[in-house]
Amino acid sequence: MKPNLLTLRIQRFNKEKDPSGWIEPFEVEVRKGMNLLEALLRIQDEQDRGLAFRYSCRGAVCGSCAMRVNGKDVLACRTHVEDLLEKPALIEPLPLFPVTRDLIVDMSAFFDRYRKMEPYLQAKPISPQVEYPMEEEKRKEIDPYINCILCGICFGTCPAFEKDSEFLGPAMLAKAYRFLVDPRDRRNEEILRAVNHQQGVWGCKTVFNCVKVCPKQVPPTYAIVKMRNRVLWYRIRHLISPSQPFGRFFS
Amino acid sequence: MEILSHDILIIGGGLAGLRAAIEAKRSGRDVAILSKVHPLRSHSVAAQGGINAALGNASTPAKDTWENHAFDTIKGSDYLADQDAVEAMCREAMERVIEMEHWGTLFSRTEDGKIAQRPFGGAGFPRACYAADRTGHNLLHTLYEQVVGLRIPVYEEWYALSLVIQEGRCVGALCLHFFEGRIVPFRAKAIILATGGYGRIYLRSTNAVINTGSGSFLAYQAGIALEDMEFIQFHPTSLYGTNILITEGARGEGGYLINARGERFMERYAPHLMELGPRDIVARGTQTEIDQGRGFEGGYVHLDLRHLGREKIMERLPGIRQITVDFAGVDPILESIPIQPAQHYSMGGIPTNADGETELPGLFAAGECACVSVHGANRLGGNSLLETLVFGERAGRKAAEQAGKEKKIPEEMIFRERLGAFQSRLDGIFGRKGEEPSFLIRDEMKAMMTSRVGIFREESGLLAARGKIQELKKRFLKTGLKQKGLAFNNELVQHWELEGMLHLAEAIVEGALARKESRGSHFRADYPKRDDEHWLRHTLAFKTEEGVRLDYKKVSITSYPPKERTY
Ligand SMILES: Cc1cc2nc3c(=O)[nH]c(=O)nc-3n(C[C@H](O)[C@H](O)[C@H](O)COP(=O)(O)OP(=O)(O)OC[C@H]3O[C@@H](n4cnc5c(N)ncnc54)[C@H](O)[C@@H]3O)c2cc1C
Ligand code: FES
Numbered sequence: 079m080k081p082n083l084l085t086l087r088i089q090r091f092n093k094e095k096d097p098s099g100w101i102e103p104f105e106v107e108v109r110k111g112m113n114l115l116e117a118l119l120r121i122q123d124e125q126d127r128g129l130a131f132r133y134s135c136r137g138a139v140c141g142s143c144a145m146r147v148n149g150k151d152v153l154a155c156r157t158h159v160e161d162l163l164e165k166p167a168l169i170e171p172l173p174l175f176p177v178t179r180d181l182i183v184d185m186s187a188f189f190d191r192y193r194k195m196e197p198y199l200q201a202k203p204i205s206p207q208v209e210y211p212m213e214e215e216k217r218k219e220i221d222p223y224i225n226c227i228l229c230g231i232c233f234g235t236c237p238a239f240e241k242d243s244e245f246l247g248p249a250m251l252a253k254a255y256r257f258l259v260d261p262r263d264r265r266n267e268e269i270l271r272a273v274n275h276q277q278g279v280w281g282c283k284t285v286f287n288c289v290k291v292c293p294k295q296v297p298p299t300y301a302i303v304k305m306r307n308r309v310l311w312y313r314i315r316h317l318i319s320p321s322q323p324f325g326r327f328f329s
Numbered sequence: 330m331e332i333l334s335h336d337i338l339i340i341g342g343g344l345a346g347l348r349a350a351i352e353a354k355r356s357g358r359d360v361a362i363l364s365k366v367h368p369l370r371s372h373s374v375a376a377q378g379g380i381n382a383a384l385g386n387a388s389t390p391a392k393d394t395w396e397n398h399a400f401d402t403i404k405g406s407d408y409l410a411d412q413d414a415v416e417a418m419c420r421e422a423m424e425r426v427i428e429m430e431h432w433g434t435l436f437s438r439t440e441d442g443k444i445a446q447r448p449f450g451g452a453g454f455p456r457a458c459y460a461a462d463r464t465g466h467n468l469l470h471t472l473y474e475q476v477v478g479l480r481i482p483v484y485e486e487w488y489a490l491s492l493v494i495q496e497g498r499c500v501g502a503l504c505l506h507f508f509e510g511r512i513v514p515f516r517a518k519a520i521i522l523a524t525g526g527y528g529r530i531y532l533r534s535t536n537a538v539i540n541t542g543s544g545s546f547l548a549y550q551a552g553i554a555l556e557d558m559e560f561i562q563f564h565p566t567s568l569y570g571t572n573i574l575i576t577e578g579a580r581g582e583g584g585y586l587i588n589a590r591g592e593r594f595m596e597r598y599a600p601h602l603m604e605l606g607p608r609d610i611v612a613r614g615t616q617t618e619i620d621q622g623r624g625f626e627g628g629y630v631h632l633d634l635r636h637l638g639r640e641k642i643m644e645r646l647p648g649i650r651q652i653t654v655d656f657a658g659v660d661p662i663l664e665s666i667p668i669q670p671a672q673h674y675s676m677g678g679i680p681t682n683a684d685g686e687t688e689l690p691g692l693f694a695a696g697e698c699a700c701v702s703v704h705g706a707n708r709l710g711g712n713s714l715l716e717t718l719v720f721g722e723r724a725g726r727k728a729a730e731q732a733g734k735e736k737k738i739p740e741e742m743i744f745r746e747r748l749g750a751f752q753s754r755l756d757g758i759f760g761r762k763g764e765e766p767s768f769l770i771r772d773e774m775k776a777m778m779t780s781r782v783g784i785f786r787e788e789s790g791l792l793a794a795r796g797k798i799q800e801l802k803k804r805f806l807k808t809g810l811k812q813k814g815l816a817f818n819n820e821l822v823q824h825w826e827l828e829g830m831l832h833l834a835e836a837i838v839e840g841a842l843a844r845k846e847s848r849g850s851h852f853r854a855d856y857p858k859r860d861d862e863h864w865l866r867h868t869l870a871f872k873t874e875e876g877v878r879l880d881y882k883k884v885s886i887t888s889y890p891p892k893e894r895t896y
Contacts, residue, residue, distance in 0.1 A: 110570075111656075113571075123766070128819070130819065132366075134537045135370070137571070138651075140366075142367075156655050199471075206424070209431075209436070213438065214440070224460075224467065228369060260433070262433070
């Protein structure tokens with residue numbers, strides 16, 4: 079019997095060689111339980127030392143190896159090649175981000191947005207000797223949003239970018255929410271202000287694509303909807319009591 | 330020629346590197362981090378089970394203390410740890426962990442809202458603070474967030490290739506901008522190596538694919554001896570197939586190890602602590618079951634979590650469930666997890682004092698690449714995350730202090746010279762025709778290390794390993810490169826990393842051959858007993874033209890005289 083062969087059609091890009099890019103087919107012998115990252119590493123060893131892609135943990139926790147496989151954005155290390163044997167699989171870099179080389183994209187726009195959110199706890203004062211008290215229930219409420227590995231997969235499937243390329247993006251809005259609901263963080267209005275616009279929570283089309291594709295089951299759309307509700311709630315409160323200092327940001 | 334200058338350059342963006350950077354920055358220095366991957370992709374992100382600190386939050390009859398923690402660590406180390414360093418680490422553990430909580434780490438909680446702690450192997454108290462089973466992810470993201478807040482610059486996807494030493498002082502490093510293919514000299518008053526472990530010298534390893542130990546090799550090449558390299562930790566429970574880690578926390582929560590006959594076999598090896606014996610003992614027990622035919626076909630046993638129930642698994646071990654479902658198609662709520670031992674941690678490394686200083690002025694090391702030594706012959710679970718924070722902080726502080734005093738600025742000349750020399754070495758490599766690709770050598774080295782320098786060692790196997798390494802080193806000199814240029818040249822980087830791995834492997838083998846005793850993770854079937862009279866000492870491996878030269882140094886003992894280690 080012929081060994082099981084996997085065919086990958088890989089989108090290549092090398093500015094010096096061919097600025098318009100090309101698709102190159104490769105064949106790899108499949109081993110039991112093999113994932114796509116292992117297949118790519120084999121190709122890099124045995125067939126094309128120049129093939130460029132990112133990797134690190136090989137366990138779906140570091141967020142390095144996001145790419146587009148047959149039109150779907152996935153982590154290569156979490157993708158079984160057994161599922162790709164039917165027909166030649168098309169492997170492309172993540173969409174939206176500029177391609178640097180082959181499957182490596184430039185994620186600086188992603189991390190620029192990340193920094194814009196000021197994604198670090200701005201804590202209420204407390205004695206350095208003790209932890210903040212927190213209910214386990216509260217932790218569980220924040221936990222799903224903490225699990226984001228910043229792989230960039232949610233950006234590619236999000237229709238909000240079609241309308242506005244400056245949209246903050248699902249991962250960043252989930253990150254904002256993570257700090258908003260963290261009882262240790264003293265910010266509240268700052269965070270809401272940072273997302274209360276068309277490139278923030280109001281740009282979302284609530285089609286839940288990001289929730290569906292997230293390899294870590296982070297639900298950004300829920301965060302977005304909850305933040306919208308909070309914004310509305312503040313607006314209403316302002317109508318009732320305009321002296322609330324926070325209200326003026328939303329009037 | 331372009332030169333980049335900083336007071337302090339930190340090589341490595343894992344927990345140790347980031348923590349060091351934060352401290353040095355807070356001391357008012359100009360600090361930069363340089364890392365071959367984006368900091369969040371560092372291996373630290375994969376740590377699962379927890380970080381030790383004697384907070385005493387769990388409800389136990391007696392209260393945990395840092396002295397208990399120190400004792401457990403020293404006993405766990407099979408008395409090879411330096412006790413003064415262990416005491417420093419355990420004393421500062423609470424402060425470091427609370428600080429992480431204040432910076433945003435989302436630790437799991439007890440019923441009264443405190444940081445939750447779970448039992449870990451070899452620990453007398455539930456001491457491992459955890460964030461579900463994604464402790465490393467939570468800690469690393471928290472530290473990176475702080476780094477962003479402090480606006481510390483990060484050179485992402487740059488490789489440190491060589492240290493620049495002048496008149497017995499480390500004054501900088503040559504680094505490669507991988508995408509642009511430029512080698513740029515960095516000038517610094519202090520350099521901190523925080524480059525992690527070298528698990529990928531082994532075929533079966535829980536480590537990230539990028540853990541090649543190149544930072545340790547930088548120091549070794551610069552003439553610094555590597556310490557205790559023969560002590561390699563094997564983790565008892567890695568997922569059969571991919572060797573992805575299944576945290577000790579799974580046993581901490583009550584998981585059983587079961588052989589093919591359905592027995593809880595740890596009864597034979599650690600009748601009191603059972604599955605929560607220290608790693609070396611559980612790993613040897615597991616491997617013995619497999620070797621003696623009581624495992625399943627293919628070489629694995631079962632980790633059974635089913636009796637914990639859905640709720641506990643979903644709450645405390647959700648990441649583990651995700652891993653076993655994704656990578657083995659096994660749902661631990663319904664089925665047992667197939668596991669086997671695998672290389673997990675590098676106890677040895679660059680010798681430092683408790684402030685991260687190496688013997689080379691200007692050079693510091695912290696984290697898994699360093700050997701302080703707080704783990705001795707066997708690290709306890711939860712202690713290495715702690716090590717990264719405690720000694721990252723200490724190294725950052727000390728480096729800042731020294732950089733403040735250092736007034737001499739080395740001249741450009743020296744960097745120009747070193748760059749020229751490095752370039753001509755590269756030209757030599759590029760000029761070789763190459764008889765075979767280097768990945769074949771890499772794969773043979775890995776398989777050999779797992780089979781001959783693994784959990785069980787003996788003279789004949791180690792001698793064969795020595796012979797094999799010499800052969801591989803010779804063959805390596807005849808490998809060539811197909812890829813030209815420096816930009817995106819994976820082949821070049823892997824070639825360079827392999828050279829380092831071969832040297833580290835050699836130091837491991839030589840240390841293991843010489844050490845005719847069994848201690849902690851180093852088990853010699855031909856010398857199964859610990860021998861304090863001859864071997865209560867640290868190994869030092871020096872790189873020479875002829876190969877490895879071994880020397881030894883004393884273990885620092887404060888208040889815990891060596892005793893027999895039973896569990
Ligand atoms: C799967 C797994 C789970 C673990 N779980 C736990 C746990 O629950 N508790 C615990 O205490 N410990 C645990 N450990 C151990 C612990 O995670 C590591 O020891 C620790 O994270 C190491 O951190 P570090 O900062 O020293 O190195 P790393 O996180 O490995 O970082 C090394 C950094 O150096 C950079 N680097 C390396 N070489 C170069 C170079 N030449 N040039 C430029 N940059 C370079 C890399 O890019 C990276 O940023 C676990 C380990 C594994 C394998
Ligand atoms: S390699 Fe880390 S997520 Fe795939």
